[in-house]
Amino acid sequence: MSLLVVGSVALDTLETPAGKVEDALGGAATYFAYAASFFTPVRMVGAVGDDFPSGVLADLEGRGVDIAGVDKLPGTTLRWSGRYHKELNVRDTLHLDLGVFGDYQPEIPASYRDSEYAFLANIDPALQARVLGQLNGPKLVGCDTMNHWIEGSRPVLDELLGRVDMLIVNDEEAELLTGDRNVVKAAAKILASGPKSVLIKRGEYGVIEFSANTIFAVPAYPLEEVIDPTGAGDCFAAGVMGELARSGDTSPAGLRRAIVYGSVMGSFVVEDFGPKRLQSLTREMIDERYRQFVSLTDVPA
Ligand code: AMP
Numbered sequence: 001m002s003l004l005v006v007g008s009v010a011l012d013t014l015e016t017p018a019g020k021v022e023d024a025l026g027g028a029a030t031y032f033a034y035a036a037s038f039f040t041p042v043r044m045v046g047a048v049g050d051d052f053p054s055g056v057l058a059d060l061e062g063r064g065v066d067i068a069g070v071d072k073l074p075g076t077t078l079r080w081s082g083r084y085h086k087e088l089n090v091r092d093t094l095h096l097d098l099g100v101f102g103d104y105q106p107e108i109p110a111s112y113r114d115s116e117y118a119f120l121a122n123i124d125p126a127l128q129a130r131v132l133g134q135l136n137g138p139k140l141v142g143c144d145t146m147n148h149w150i151e152g153s154r155p156v157l158d159e160l161l162g163r164v165d166m167l168i169v170n171d172e173e174a175e176l177l178t179g180d181r182n183v184v185k186a187a188a189k190i191l192a193s194g195p196k197s198v199l200i201k202r203g204e205y206g207v208i209e210f211s212a213n214t215i216f217a218v219p220a221y222p223l224e225e226v227i228d229p230t231g232a233g234d235c236f237a238a239g240v241m242g243e244l245a246r247s248g249d250t251s252p253a254g255l256r257r258a259i260v261y262g263s264v265m266g267s268f269v270v271e272d273f274g275p276k277r278l279q280s281l282t283r284e285m286i287d288e289r290y291r292q293f294v295s296l297t298d299v300p301a
Contacts, residue, residue, distance in 0.1 A: 003245040004112055005032045006045035006131040007121025008101065009070065013081035014273060018227045024274035025056060027078060028121035028144065031231035032238040034278040035265045037063040038286055039242030043112045045069035045131055047100045049077040068109045073100040088229050089203040108134045117245040119237055122146050125157040132163060140250060142166040142241050144233065150176045162194040168237045170201040183208060201233055209259055216256055218297065221267035221289065228273045232266040239265035264289045
């Protein structure tokens with residue numbers, strides 16, 4: 001079924017303990033589109049400037065991503081640079097230039113309006129809300145955000161949270177949103193603010209999902225080396241939303257399967273810089289790692 005994503009499309013400079021790369025392909029919507037395209041056709045909404053490498057959108061198109069909603073605008077592409085600490089869960093933003101996203105007003109193509117699943121990936125919540133307002137009653141809407149917007153655009157974000165079904169954030173963002181460091185308390189406050197479920201990512205400690213009546217946890221895949229954690233959250237969201245859109249099964253069991261697929265996609269992308277690892281991935285590799293997750297979490301009743 002149709003899956004729409006709106007979010008940043010960017011060029012990143014990344015420093016991790018494994019090395020440094022400049023002008024790597026980045027942006028939450030980019031990571032999401034690459035990862036979700038293994039599950040279902042994706043409709044992408046975002047903006048790029050004149051400096052964006054020409055082959056990227058064609059590559060995405062070849063993977064079943066509809067790029068009719070990606071505007072090519074005069075100006076520069078969003079640029080972000082970040083440096084990770086030895087403890088990879090901690091990173092500093094060294095530089096952020098919104099470029100063409102600064103005064104971008106997305107207008108989605110008419111062909112996108114009937115999207116049944118939508119993911120509002122990390123970008124200004126005003127843009128997330130604008131795109132959500134252009135959809136004709138989607139079945140399930142997921143949402144992400146980050147410290148930049150939680151601190152700088154709180155009223156708009158709060159209003160948006162009242163309109164989404166699922167919030168996917170990391171533990172730091174959950175704490176910033178609620179003032180609670182404890183994820184159980186933070187999740188309860190988030191659920192009270194609108195979303196029917198909240199997925200809290202905890203880096204190398206995995207992910208934990210809360211809804212009114214359920215709690216579900218999945219560990220992170222045990223990797224020998226993480227090269228670059230950028231985009232792990234977006235790829236996690238892509239596996240979750242991609243699998244839900246593919247199966248149409250939003251039951252508790254369907255959601256559990258989707259969360260494991262999310263964990264699979266997050267575990268792959270960190271194996272190389274930027275979205276590079278996704279470009280060499282196959283559906284067979286994804287399903288093989290899913291099976292490894294099943295045995296990793298197989299506990300006797
Ligand atoms: P993640 O690692 O999942 O937080 O996503 C990283 C991506 O988010 C990078 O590729 C950046 O280009 C992008 N990004 C960083 N800061 C922002 C921001 N304030 N708004 C939108 N996208 C951002």
